[in-house]
Amino acid sequence: MAKKVLTVDDSTSIRQMVAFTLKSAGYEVVEAADGNAGVAQAKNQQVDLILTDQNMPGMDGLTLIRTVRALPQYKSTPILMLTTESSDAMKQSGRAVGATGWLVKPFDPQKLLEVVRKVIG
Template sequence: MAKSILTVDDSASIRQMVSFTLKGAGYSVTEAVDGQDGLEKARAGSFNLIFTDQNMPRKDGLTLIKELRNLPQYRNVPILMLTTESSEAMKSQGRSAGATGWLVKPFDPQKLLEVVRKVIG
């Protein structure tokens, strides 16, 4: 059974690129249009990995991560930030919120897959 990944980003083009890359490598992908949609889909499903952007309407990435970490089923699930934000202060906030790792946009599809394989196989 394919590992299931949730990708949360308000940019349709980024969601499509992430989805295309992951599906091409055999992963099952669910897309969410913002943090609130991501939280609802996470609650309704079960994911092995979650990617989230930081700057989104309705709920930003850090808030989404904090809320996911409060749900028993997502306490230990890897959550990766995929964002244009790259400052050390923002990365520190991400770690404090519970982010597993950080990738900066634009991303290299091969690097994305390398990271995914490291965290979930």
């Protein structure tokens, strides 16, 4: 059974690139256009990994991580930030709320796959 990845980003083109990259490698992909939709998707179905942007309308990535980590089924699920934010302070904030890792946009599809395989196989 394919591992399921939730990708949350307000950029349609980024979601499409992430989905294409992951689907090509055999992963099932669920998409959400913002943090609120991402939390709703996570509650509706169990996913193996969450990839989220930081800067989104409605609910940002850090808030999404904090919200999802509060759900018992996501206490130990890997959550990766995929964002243009690269400051050490922002990365530290991400770790503080429970981010597993950090990838900076624009992303290299091969690097994305390497990281995804490392955290969920």
